[in-house]
Amino acid sequence: MVVGDYLYIISRNGLLDKINTRTFTIEDTVDLAAEGETMTTDGQYIYVGAWSDPVKILRISVSPFAYIDSFTFGPVGSYAAGMHIAGTTLYIGTYDSPGRVVRVNLAKFTNAGITVFNAGEDAAEEMDDDGTYLYVPLQNSSQIGRIALSTNRLESVISLPAGVEEPQEVIVQGRYVYIATRAGSADVGLARVPTDNFTDGAIKTITFPSDEDVSAALATDGTYIYVFGDNRLVGLLGDDDTEDNANTTRWLAQTFTTTASYTLNGVKLYAFEVDPLGDVTVSIKAVDGDGKPTGPDLTSATVDASNWGARPTWRSVALPDLVLAAATQYAVVIKASEPDLGWRFDLDNGYAGGRRWTSTDSGITWGGRPVADFLFQTNHDPKTITRVSISPFAYVDSYKLPGSASHGGPEVLKLGDDGFLYACDYTRAYKLDPRLMER
Numbered sequence: 001m002v003v004g005d006y007l008y009i010i011s012r013n014g015l016l017d018k019i020n021t022r023t024f025t026i027e028d029t030v031d032l033a034a035e036g037e038t039m040t041t042d043g044q045y046i047y048v049g050a051w052s053d054p055v056k057i058l059r060i061s062v063s064p065f066a067y068i069d070s071f072t073f074g075p076v077g078s079y080a081a082g083m084h085i086a087g088t089t090l091y092i093g094t095y096d097s098p099g100r101v102v103r104v105n106l107a108k109f110t111n112a113g114i115t116v117f118n119a120g121e122d123a124a125e126e127m128d129d130d131g132t133y134l135y136v137p138l139q140n141s142s143q144i145g146r147i148a149l150s151t152n153r154l155e156s157v158i159s160l161p162a163g164v165e166e167p168q169e170v171i172v173q174g175r176y177v178y179i180a181t182r183a184g185s186a187d188v189g190l191a192r193v194p195t196d197n198f199t200d201g202a203i204k205t206i207t208f209p210s211d212e213d214v215s216a217a218l219a220t221d222g223t224y225i226y227v228f229g230d231n232r233l234v235g236l237l238g239d240d241d242t243e244d245n246a247n248t249t250r251w252l253a254q255t256f257t258t259t260a261s262y263t264l265n266g267v268k269l270y271a272f273e274v275d276p277l278g279d280v281t282v283s284i285k286a287v288d289g290d291g292k293p294t295g296p297d298l299t300s301a302t303v304d305a306s307n308w309g310a311r312p313t314w315r316s317v318a319l320p321d322l323v324l325a326a327a328t329q330y331a332v333v334i335k336a337s338e339p340d341l342g343w344r345f346d347l348d349n350g351y352a353g354g355r356r357w358t359s360t361d362s363g364i365t366w367g368g369r370p371v372a373d374f375l376f377q378t379n380h381d382p383k384t385i386t387r388v389s390i391s392p393f394a395y396v397d398s399y400k401l402p403g404s405a406s407h408g409g410p411e412v413l414k415l416g417d418d419g420f421l422y423a424c425d426y427t428r429a430y431k432l433d434p435r436l437m438e439r
Helices: 434-438
Strands: 006-010 015-020 025-031 036-041 045-050 056-061 066-072 080-086 089-096 100-105 110-116 133-138 143-148 153-159 169-173 176-180 188-194 204-207 214-220 224-230 242-246 251-257 262-273 279-287 293-304 313-324 329-336 341-346 356-359 367-369 376-379 384-389 394-400 412-415 421-424 429-432
Touching: 006 036, 006 421, 025 066, 036 080, 045 080, 080 133, 110 153, 133 169, 169 214, 176 214, 176 224, 188 224, 188 384, 204 394, 224 412, 242 251, 242 329, 251 376, 262 279, 262 329, 279 313, 293 313, 293 329, 329 341
Parallel strands: 214 412
Antiparallel strands: 006 015, 015 025, 036 045, 045 056, 056 066, 080 089, 089 100, 100 110, 133 143, 143 153, 169 176, 176 188, 188 204, 214 224, 224 384, 242 341, 251 329, 251 356, 262 313, 262 341, 262 376, 279 293, 279 329, 356 367, 384 394, 412 421, 421 429
């Protein structure tokens, strides 16, 4: 988030960093004492949504840069996914079933009510408004909801076209709402819906090049929409049906097949803590003739998972670089300290390039599970900033961020008052001049 000459970034270790955009150095830090997930500002305060159940909102003053207080919802509303301010109301999208948008009266910093969606298992992600309506991406059901700001009532919900999945963020520009998506089978990176004909208007989509199809954050200068996204990943983003648990002796694995040679430097697991957890070890192994994990670790990393939380979500684990051969099968293997780590899987056998495996003797023997696959992704190519023209609505070009591949998913993309784009992932911030993309 950019406010004046400063960029504010939530780090994964519970800190809020204040970065001077002129010198591009960290000038100050506030300890949130909580894992922040999303934030917004009214110019006087920065509001941070904590990754907690129930939803907790922290208030930090802009000047002086300091923690002020916090407010906790209850008993409904869990895990802040997105935040947006319209007038004197703060809207917080949550990871709930059904999806909820909770409201905070900023004048009193108190509970102002809840809007509930009928769709089940929805994550209400980053939102935007056009002065009349608030547009809410419902990630898990691939829908967009519209809430009337005058009444805070849910007016309508539309579904994205078949094959366009998991809307991440919306931004309103002119008479359209633009939607960053997780692509899906249609390889769509950006969708557009008319605000003046929301329920019946034609939904236009743009297909990005095949290695640039996972969108996560948006910004606009009125001429272009800028899309911050990961490149295509090998993996399964399918239905979140149920889970299997890993511990010190019960190991879990998912095999996968490469489509080309590339350097793997991390994985993402759709996982959670069954109980307060310690370390999780993730490794890549070769497979034997039967497709089972075998041999020593080809690469591995152990991470502290004590703050992963009880809500399933994508968790990134960086790995030392490993060059994978083309058209070759490998295995992602996880083990965890006691108590268990839960790894969610899809019962529809949605991934054709491998299968789910379990071991109850610390990897000595393995049993295959042919009718279900764990939800996973492999990280490799650098992230991109993709540029899309507003009129005509068309893909223009893209820029690959240097040295970005192993630093987690794209989180934030903002256009500062100085004309520069600021992009943030889990561990890095980037400052880009959009004018240089025209060369």
